[in-house]
Amino acid sequence: MLLGGKDKPDPAFLEAVVRASGQKTLAHCYQCGKCTAGCPTTFAMDYKPNQIIRMLQLGRKEEVLGSRTIWVCTACFTCSTRCPCNIDVAQVMDSLRVIARREGKTRLGKDVVLFNDLFLLSVRRNGRVFESGLVLSFNLRRKTFFRDAELGKFMFARGKLRFTPDRPRGVRELARLFARAEERVEE
Amino acid sequence: MRIGYYPGCSLQSSAREYDLAARLVARHLGVQLVDIPDWNCCGASAAHSTDPFLAVALPARNLVLASEMGLDITVPCAACYHRLRMAQRELAHDRDLGRKVAEVLGRPYRGTVRIYSLLETITGIGLEQLAAQIVRPLKGLRVACYYGCLLVRPPGIGCDDPENPESMDRLIETTKAETVSWGYKNECCGGALVFGAREAAFRLARDILRNATGAGAHAIVCACPLCQSNLDLRQGQVNKMFGTNFAVPIFYFPQLLGLAMGLNPRDLGLTTHFVDPQRALKVVGG
Numbered sequence: 001m002l003l004g005g006k007d008k009p010d011p012a013f014l015e016a017v018v019r020a021s022g023q024k025t026l027a028h029c030y031q032c033g034k035c036t037a038g039c040p041t042t043f044a045m046d047y048k049p050n051q052i053i054r055m056l057q058l059g060r061k062e063e064v065l066g067s068r069t070i071w072v073c074t075a076c077f078t079c080s081t082r083c084p085c086n087i088d089v090a091q092v093m094d095s096l097r098v099i100a101r102r103e104g105k106t107r108l109g110k111d112v113v114l115f116n117d118l119f120l121l122s123v124r125r126n127g128r129v130f131e132s133g134l135v136l137s138f139n140l141r142r143k144t145f146f147r148d149a150e151l152g153k154f155m156f157a158r159g160k161l162r163f164t165p166d167r168p169r170g171v172r173e174l175a176r177l178f179a180r181a182e183e184r185v186e187e
Numbered sequence: 188m189r190i191g192y193y194p195g196c197s198l199q200s201s202a203r204e205y206d207l208a209a210r211l212v213a214r215h216l217g218v219q220l221v222d223i224p225d226w227n228c229c230g231a232s233a234a235h236s237t238d239p240f241l242a243v244a245l246p247a248r249n250l251v252l253a254s255e256m257g258l259d260i261t262v263p264c265a266a267c268y269h270r271l272r273m274a275q276r277e278l279a280h281d282r283d284l285g286r287k288v289a290e291v292l293g294r295p296y297r298g299t300v301r302i303y304s305l306l307e308t309i310t311g312i313g314l315e316q317l318a319a320q321i322v323r324p325l326k327g328l329r330v331a332c333y334y335g336c337l338l339v340r341p342p343g344i345g346c347d348d349p350e351n352p353e354s355m356d357r358l359i360e361t362t363k364a365e366t367v368s369w370g371y372k373n374e375c376c377g378g379a380l381v382f383g384a385r386e387a388a389f390r391l392a393r394d395i396l397r398n399a400t401g402a403g404a405h406a407i408v409c410a411c412p413l414c415q416s417n418l419d420l421r422q423g424q425v426n427k428m429f430g431t432n433f434a435v436p437i438f439y440f441p442q443l444l445g446l447a448m449g450l451n452p453r454d455l456g457l458t459t460h461f462v463d464p465q466r467a468l469k470v471v472g473g
Binding site for chain 1: 196197199200201202203225226227228230231232233234235236237238239240241244245248280287288291292293336337340341342349350374375377378379380382383384386387390391420421423424458459461
């Protein structure tokens with residue numbers, strides 16, 4: 001499977017991922033499979049973490065960025081903890097999510113991306129995450145209006161959800177951080 | 188002892204109990220928690236999956252605020268603790284990034300603040316000193332201490348052994364509760380995927396509940412609002428998805444500690460759990 005991939009190898013992609021994830025190299029991965037053995041979500045992945053690393057070595061950009069794997073990684077760092085080559089696999093996954101987003105390849109990670117966007121929007125507006133607003137807007141956008149309704153009712157009754165956000169004064173400073181992040185993406 | 192306190196967003200709403208119990212137990216033990224004024228969200232997994240600059244800049248602002256207070260900080264939420272520590276490490280490696288963050292904020296970043304998890308701060312008081320405060324031993328209660336991911340991983344960032352952490356077990360043993368040996372103490376709860384891939388997330392939660400009860404635990408003790416919410420608040424949804432009937436109370440470690448120190452269960456937030464802890468506490472006459 002790995003030798004007969006669909007897309008043309010892109011060696012520049014490997015280098016971009018190595019740089020973005022702060023690794024020295026991914027070349028010395030010898031496929032021991034410890035990352036995959038410890039990973040809690042392999043059951044939901046199309047390619048296992050060790051296969052992703054191999055595909056990166058081969059420059060298989062489209063398959064890696066289009067995989068479900070990068071979106072069901074929970075960033076639990078078990079892989080990074082156990083890699084005998086000191087590859088920070090979790091950090092690599094993170095960089096792949098960032099690159100996939102920039103290139104609009106998020107078909108298998110739509111819900112993750114929507115949630116992250118709404119989360120960051122909440123932080124940008126309020127300085128802190130306004131949990132009830134976040135969950136409500138996610139379920140509205142997903143059209144799963146009643147998915148968490150029972151739980152929401154329980155939480156409101158126990159005083160665990162607020163009706164209004166709590167805005168720190170530094171929200172303006174945060175706006176500058178967000179603006180700077182956007183400039184960097186455009187650079 | 189005075190130490191800066193970074194509660195994080197969850198502790199203001201879905202994890203109110205953790206905040207109540209943390210503040211109460213700290214006061215009881217003579218630890219003065221000083222809130223970082225005007226703190227902001229650490230960005231959690233949304234920021235690091237989206238934008239590497241925000242992933243560092245959001246936590247960095249809190250570190251700048253803490254250094255202006257001249258205090259080290261303690262962090263109850265494992266995810267916040269992880270993000271703050273990761274940002275600090277990254278800023279130490281990349282001076283240029285630190286300058287950029289400082290420039291945008293208009294305040295200098297010094298990188299001198301020490302970041303502790305609340306678990307470290309409390310165990311740091313000393314197990315003997317803590318044991319001396321126990322007036323209502325929890326003898327007969329068997330618990331599984333659950334560390335999850337971000338409190339202990341990656342190595343160098345986490346606050347205990349990444350493969351076999353034990354600090355919470357030792358701490359909880361001062362209450363005379365029994366801690367079980369189990370294989371899922373540092374497995375991931377899936378909290379990060381509750382909205383992105385719910386079925387996968389709930390499967391992880393189910394496995395943790397199953398493993399803890401299989402090891403004979405009456406309850407789970409944790410140190411993270413995301414773990415607690417995925418295991419407690421969503422336990423009903425997990426049961427519904429898999430046809431299971433778990434009823435495992437999920438405590439925050441200061442709640443159990445506070446209870447054993449004779450503090451009022453209501454003040455420790457023990458009345459707002461999804462799975463009512465009363466039944467488990469009956470074994471200790473609660």
